[in-house]
Amino acid sequence: MKNAAFCNSLRVLISTTVLLLQAASLHAQPDEVREAVRLSREYLELVDGTQKTRLAKQLSEHDVRWQQVIAELGSREHDDVKPGYYPQQHFSDPALREEHPDDLLYLVVPKEYQPDKPIGLVVFMHGGGSGSPRTAPGTYMTPGTTDEPQAGTPIGDVFESIGMIGVGPSAPWNEKDNSRWTVPEADEYIADVIRECKVRFHIDPDRVMLFGHSMGGFGAFHQVQRQPDRFAAVLCSAGSWRLACWPVIRGTAFGLLHGTKDAQRGVRARYTDIAYSRAAHQMLTRREIPHTIVEDSGGHSIGFHKKQIKQFFADSSDVRRNPYAAHIALASPVGYVSHKCFPVKHNRWLTLDAQTEGDIEFDEVRSSRKGVSQKSSEEDWNAWTLTQTTTKRPGALIEAVNEGGNRFRVTTNNVSRLTLWLHARMVDFGAPVRVNVDGKTRFEGRVSPSLVQALDSYHRRGDWRLVYPAKVTLDIAEPE
Numbered sequence: 001m002k003n004a005a006f007c008n009s010l011r012v013l014i015s016t017t018v019l020l021l022q023a024a025s026l027h028a029q030p031d032e033v034r035e036a037v038r039l040s041r042e043y044l045e046l047v048d049g050t051q052k053t054r055l056a057k058q059l060s061e062h063d064v065r066w067q068q069v070i071a072e073l074g075s076r077e078h079d080d081v082k083p084g085y086y087p088q089q090h091f092s093d094p095a096l097r098e099e100h101p102d103d104l105l106y107l108v109v110p111k112e113y114q115p116d117k118p119i120g121l122v123v124f125m126h127g128g129g130s131g132s133p134r135t136a137p138g139t140y141m142t143p144g145t146t147d148e149p150q151a152g153t154p155i156g157d158v159f160e161s162i163g164m165i166g167v168g169p170s171a172p173w174n175e176k177d178n179s180r181w182t183v184p185e186a187d188e189y190i191a192d193v194i195r196e197c198k199v200r201f202h203i204d205p206d207r208v209m210l211f212g213h214s215m216g217g218f219g220a221f222h223q224v225q226r227q228p229d230r231f232a233a234v235l236c237s238a239g240s241w242r243l244a245c246w247p248v249i250r251g252t253a254f255g256l257l258h259g260t261k262d263a264q265r266g267v268r269a270r271y272t273d274i275a276y277s278r279a280a281h282q283m284l285t286r287r288e289i290p291h292t293i294v295e296d297s298g299g300h301s302i303g304f305h306k307k308q309i310k311q312f313f314a315d316s317s318d319v320r321r322n323p324y325a326a327h328i329a330l331a332s333p334v335g336y337v338s339h340k341c342f343p344v345k346h347n348r349w350l351t352l353d354a355q356t357e358g359d360i361e362f363d364e365v366r367s368s369r370k371g372v373s374q375k376s377s378e379e380d381w382n383a384w385t386l387t388q389t390t391t392k393r394p395g396a397l398i399e400a401v402n403e404g405g406n407r408f409r410v411t412t413n414n415v416s417r418l419t420l421w422l423h424a425r426m427v428d429f430g431a432p433v434r435v436n437v438d439g440k441t442r443f444e445g446r447v448s449p450s451l452v453q454a455l456d457s458y459h460r461r462g463d464w465r466l467v468y469p470a471k472v473t474l475d476i477a478e479p480e
Contacts, residue, residue, distance in 0.1 A: 036062035036069045036451065043455055056452045066451040066469050074464030078115040078202045084108075085156055087138055093199045096192050103189075104134045105196065106141035106168040108159040113201065120164035120207035120232075121197050122313065123190060124155075126171060127214030127238075127302070129178040137168030140213075140302060147310070149296070153303030162313040164209075165201055169193045171215070181212060181219025182340045187226055191462065194230065205465040206232060206321040209313070213237040213302045214272060221280075222336040228252040229348045229466060232321040235312050238262055238300055240276035242337040243391075244363045246287050247399055248347065251325030254291040255312050256281055257305055259298035265381045268300055269374045275386040276365065283363045283388060323348055323465050324425045329399040331360065338393070346460045349426065349468055351419040355396035356477065358414035364391045402426055410437045416477035421457050421468030422447060435472055442474050 039059050046052040062069060086107040091097040113119050126137045143156035159166030171180035172189050180186070190210070197203055210231045212220035217239020224234040225248050233253035258277040263270040274295065281293040294312070298304025330350045333341040345352055370376065371384030396414040403409055406427050408420060420435060427433055427447075435443040449469035457468040 032062065033065055033068050033072060036065060037072050040069055040073055040451065040455055043452070044459070059451045059455075063448075063450045066449055066454050069451055070454055070458075070464065070467055070469075076199075078200075080115050081109055081113060081201065083111040083113060083160075085141070085143055087141070088135065091192075091196050093196055096196050100189070100192065102134060102173070104137070104170045105193065106137040107200075108141060108143065108156045108166040109201075110160045110163050110165065112163040113165065115202050118202050118204035118207075120162075120209065121194070121201075121203045122159060122162075122164050122166045122209045122211055123193055124166060124168040125181045125190075125210070125212035125216030125219045126168060127216055128171070129215060130175050130180070132171065132180075132215075134170035134173070137170055141166065141168040144303075144306070147306050149298050149304045149306065151299065151301035151303050153301075153306055155302060155306055155309060158306065158310050158313070161310055162317070164207070164313065165197065165203070167193060167197055179215055179218040179222075179336075179340070181216055182222040182336060184342055186219065187223070187342075190223065191227070191230065195462070205463065206323075207319075208321070209233045209235070209316065209319075211235045211237070211309075212239060214239065214300065217272065218336060222340065224249050224252060224254055225331070225334045225336065226342070226344055227347075229321070229323070229346070229461065230463070232319050233316045235309070236277070237302065237305055237309065238272050240272045241280065242365060243335065243341070243393075244280070244283070245329075245331040245334050245360070245395075245397065246284055246289055246363055247329040247397075248331050248334065249291075250289060251322060251328050251348065253316060253319050254284075254289075255316075256291065256293040257296075257308055257312065258293075259296050259300065259304050261297065261299045264299070264374070265376060265378065266374055270367070270372045270384060272300060273384075273386065279365045279386055279388050321465070324402075324423055326402040326404075327400075329397065331395055331397045333395055341393070341395075348466065349421040349423070350398055350400055351421065351460065352396060352398060352415065353417035353419055353473065354415075356414045356416050358394070358396075359392035360395040360397045360413045362391050362393055362395075364389050406431050406433045408433070408435045410435060412438055412476065417473070417475050419471050419473040422449075422470040422472065423468045424449070427470075429470065433472065435474065437474060437476050442476060443472050447472060 043055045089105040091100050128136050141156045142154040144154040172183050172186050174180050217236045220236035221241035228249050235255045237257040256277040258274040263273040284291045294308050328348050330347040332344040335341040366387045368385045371380040399411045401409045447470045454467050454469040
């Protein structure tokens with residue numbers, strides 16, 4: 001993971017940030033704020049070195065106005081865009097276009113959109129497989145004319161009806177992978193799609209939702225574990241999974257949608273059988289993790305579930321991402337199947353800085369070998385099972401609770417160093433903060449917000465709402 005691809009992602013993030021920050025201010029600011037914004041932009045362009053250290057010292061003079069500076073850095077003006085369907089769009093941001101020259105976006109802009117008012121965004125991950133062309137989102141994103149449950153019905157009008165912008169990107173290109181939304185580069189690609197939409201439209205950053213169907217459903221099971229902090233809600237339609245560390249999705253609304261006739265002997269194999277959603281529901285329930293599940297009588301095609309999709313987003317109209325959620329977790333590596341478990345470093349106000357060897361517990365489902373194919377005998381088809389179990393795999397886990405009153409309770413497995421990022425919405429900076437880790441008080445004292453720490457926290461996720469101006473970093477490895 002620490003290779004050229006990572007460096008390219010970082011370069012694109014920095015370049016995109018600079019372009020975003022060059023927009024003119026909506027409001028006149030005092031000279032001190034303007035100077036702090038200028039210095040901050042320079043700071044964000046630098047990776048490391050003497051100049052960055054010098055800028056950090058200069059920025060410390062502006063710590064008292066960090067909130068004004070961050071608000072200004074995250075603001076921009078937006079052009080008016082007429083409502084309608086915009087197929088086969090390329091990335092318009094120069095840095096993102098360079099990174100994704102061949103990928104396509106399919107956009108639906110509802111009549112409610114006004115450039116001076118923030119609007120929600122739904123990122124739709126399409127189905128298909130390794131050979132699905134980059135034009136595949138067009139099959140789904142075209143505005144439909146009916147809500148009647150039937151195969152082949154497009155869903156573009158769903159976004160019009162819920163008053164949110166819909167974007168259907170082409171899946172990351174990989175001719176050898178049938179679950180392209182779960183390839184290593186998919187995380188940053190989805191983040192780039194969101195960044196592109198923020199360039200084009202006035203997106204409410206806390207009303208970004210992820211929706212995946214079929215192959216995109218695999219992606220939904222995957223992404224909700226890997227970057228739950230990017231989304232207010234995630235909807236998984238007709239997907240499947242094998243492995244999950246469910247505690248990491250806490251704080252993000254999660255919905256399951258599946259048809260009872262998804263798998264049918266002689267029609268469709270059991271790769272996305274409804275049993276996968278039912279198993280996830282049962283395991284999430286046992287772990288007391290909030291979620292929803294809706295079953296309908298439809299088959300696999302997204303057209304069978306259109307009414308239920310509309311209802312999910314209608315019910316989620318008031319759901320907002322909470323960057324300061326009181327109970328969160330982070331696991332690494334993690335993914336929806338064992339061979340797609342990749343490292344994770346951040347979730348909201350948690351950073352995993354270093355880990356040790358050892359195993360953590362995952363929930364797992366295992367399919368019986370017989371009865372999977374649609375060509376199975378009736379006997380084998382009816383004997384098919386999906387077994388729920390737990391398994392141990394190498395990894396690290398942090399679970400953290402903000403108990404209120406400046407008290408944090410943290411439990412860890414195989415973690416030697418971690419960071420808690422703090423915000424005024426989480427703590428009173430005028431009083432001491434206490435952090436209990438694995439039953440021991442590891443930190444007790446005051447922490448002070450600073451502009452540099454806020455900028456450093458932004459660099460973790462490239463999201464101006466995941467900014468925290470103070471931190472507590474703890475080395476928790478027991479001495480030998």
